[in-house]
Amino acid sequence: MQQLTSRRDFANIINERNYKIVVEVGVGNGGFSRYLLESCSGITLFSIDPWEGVDSRPGGKQKTYEKLAKYDTRSKILDLKSVEGSQQFEDLSIDFVYIDSDHSFDAVKQDLACWWPKIKLSGIMAGHDYDLRQSGVIKAVDNWTIEHHQEMGQNRNKRY
């Protein structure tokens, strides 16, 4: 995979590969969902967040609905937790998933397990905050890549 300088570079990859079905898990106030919809005109984006519990943002749900309304049928907002959200998809049906939800070890482990089967063989599973040493992200991702014999690409500051 090409070297990324920022997570915004994912938009170029999505466009270059003509990806269509994209998912963001953990949406916050909807800023990155909006960026993806604005930058990638060919995608349908599923934005998944329960907007409650770990790291939830006050008013995040309403802000997300407001930000994404203009994208009409290209934007599907699912008010669900990650695992329940993943159950809405067939196996091998998603081109690109971006995981940025609960960063505890158990939650990341569960996220990787439930989203991986949903990704097409030509797709990408990506996420945020691999640099957060106090979180469970690094350990969960490292364990997963070893168990699944997968390569992980990172940007220079190891964040994405």
Ligand SMILES: C[S@@+](CC[C@H](N)C(=O)[O-])C[C@H]1O[C@@H](n2cnc3c(N)ncnc32)[C@H](O)[C@@H]1O
């Ligand atoms: C760091 S914020 C996401 C920021 C967003 N990705 C962005 O770049 O603007 C983390 C989000 O994860 C959500 N979250 C927490 N637990 C979750 C879960 N089990 N499934 C999905 N989302 C979850 C929180 O509600 C919060 O909105």
